[in-house]
């Protein structure tokens with residue numbers, strides 16, 4: 699009887715562990731999907747800015763896509779989502795204040811890009827470069843190569 703209770707407790711514990719691991723894995727995959735979407739809009743904009751395609755009318759869609767997604771970065775780094783199949787470095791949770799300020803700079807630059815869409819191309823390219831700097835500003839410190 700006692701043994702059955704212990705086995706039951708172990709099974710329960712393992713069940714909880716599995717659930718947590720699955721939640722973390724889900725959080726990681728969700729985060730990566732958000733960044734892939736942001737990256738997709740950035741790649742599309744590079745093609746337009748380099749005049750490889752003539753879709754300048756699409757600029758506002760991509761700029762808004764990035765600006766809409768950027769604030770989601772505030773909740774896609776929950777505690778525990780730094781372990782598993784992720785390139786997110788532990789420093790994210792250790793240097794939470796610095797990470798948050800880089801995230802805010804990114805969100806602000808994304809809003810700047812949205813505002814610059816539809817304006818003169820030179821100004822848009824400037825906003826695009828500023829935004830690109832905030833991507834690498836975070837990746838260089840908080841993403842594994």
Ligand code: HEC
Nearest residue numbers: 730733734737740784785786800801804832833836840841
């Ligand atoms: C505040 C930090 C931060 C900012 C700003 C940021 N990223 Fe990232 N990015 C990360 C981290 C951390 C990862 C690793 C996520 C993981 O593997 O769980 C990542 C991953 C990615 C990935 C790979 C996703 C995958 O498939 O695994 C792409 C693409 C990406 N970012 C693009 C961008 C672009 C483009 C920008 C700017 C427009 C940007 N990121 C801004 C932190 C940031």
